[in-house]
Amino acid sequence: MTQVLINAPKTARKGEVIELKALILHPMETGFRPGTNGRIIPRNIIERFTASWNGNEIFRMEFSPAIAANPFVSFFAVAAEGGKITFRWTGDEGFAVEESVAIDVA
Amino acid sequence: MKRTGVIPRPKAEGPLRLQERSLPSTALRAGATLGMTARLDRRAFLAGTALVSVFPFAPGRATPEAMAAAIKEVVGDNAIREGRVTLDLPPLIENGNTVPITVSVESPMNEADHIKAIHVFNEKNPQPHVFDARLSPRNGKAVIATRIKLGDSQKIVAIAETSKGEFFSASADVIVTLAACLEDLT
Numbered sequence: 001m002t003q004v005l006i007n008a009p010k011t012a013r014k015g016e017v018i019e020l021k022a023l024i025l026h027p028m029e030t031g032f033r034p035g036t037n038g039r040i041i042p043r044n045i046i047e048r049f050t051a052s053w054n055g056n057e058i059f060r061m062e063f064s065p066a067i068a069a070n071p072f073v074s075f076f077a078v079a080a081e082g083g084k085i086t087f088r089w090t091g092d093e094g095f096a097v098e099e100s101v102a103i104d105v106a
Numbered sequence: 107m108k109r110t111g112v113i114p115r116p117k118a119e120g121p122l123r124l125q126e127r128s129l130p131s132t133a134l135r136a137g138a139t140l141g142m143t144a145r146l147d148r149r150a151f152l153a154g155t156a157l158v159s160v161f162p163f164a165p166g167r168a169t170p171e172a173m174a175a176a177i178k179e180v181v182g183d184n185a186i187r188e189g190r191v192t193l194d195l196p197p198l199i200e201n202g203n204t205v206p207i208t209v210s211v212e213s214p215m216n217e218a219d220h221i222k223a224i225h226v227f228n229e230k231n232p233q234p235h236v237f238d239a240r241l242s243p244r245n246g247k248a249v250i251a252t253r254i255k256l257g258d259s260q261k262i263v264a265i266a267e268t269s270k271g272e273f274f275s276a277s278a279d280v281i282v283t284l285a286a287c288l289e290d291l292t
Contacts, residue, residue, distance in 0.1 A: 028255075061240070061250075062237060063237055064237060066237075066254050066256075067252065068204040068254055068255050073250070074251040074252070075239075075241075078246040
């Protein structure tokens, strides 16, 4: 089960710059560490994080193994119109999670 | 700070305990095979630590040269200027597994002039890349915060690419006391 935490304002004034924060539960295994049996634990990371506002991509970030476990990202966006903000994480081993929040823009 | 009031520890024990704590499990195992458990043999112990210092990131390690190459890949032949970028991360890091980092770039963020991308590099993790972020005028502010892993005390470089094709950079030196990737997994 994947757990996602998103912190975004529920309402915003038109044109306001709002902060969006997203956190996802993920081990971000680097592929450089040996396990208890001495063998390298295979890499398992999230490679890409994207955010779209009503279907238009507004932010994209490519992760490397140097991103800490349970990746947290904070960025800003202009509240242009009300609707849905969708966050999407994709990565190794077919990892794909999507989460949306609604926002009212007056 | 002066440590005048500290009671001196027995010499053989103090530094060893410190070492053990900062070594990965493989080190202890390597040490054990060399007869460390039977008797504290200084040579065996040193051989063990030497092994560890050679192999912690055996699959390859980023170096300042690798970082320069990775930066070159992004920037090409364009000049990189200092300024406009603020790289905010703690100068002294107790735990390299999660290090908060904030990159902010001064920019009007309008159609004509905005930050297109922010790249962050390091010089001593296994790979020189940390993250690449793509921005647009829809972001309003070129500020990104996240948490990263650091394998050693090193220099972190952030590079911002503007819509006009200019590159600005900032760097920060950090000291890491407990490195990422070296924790005991048992």
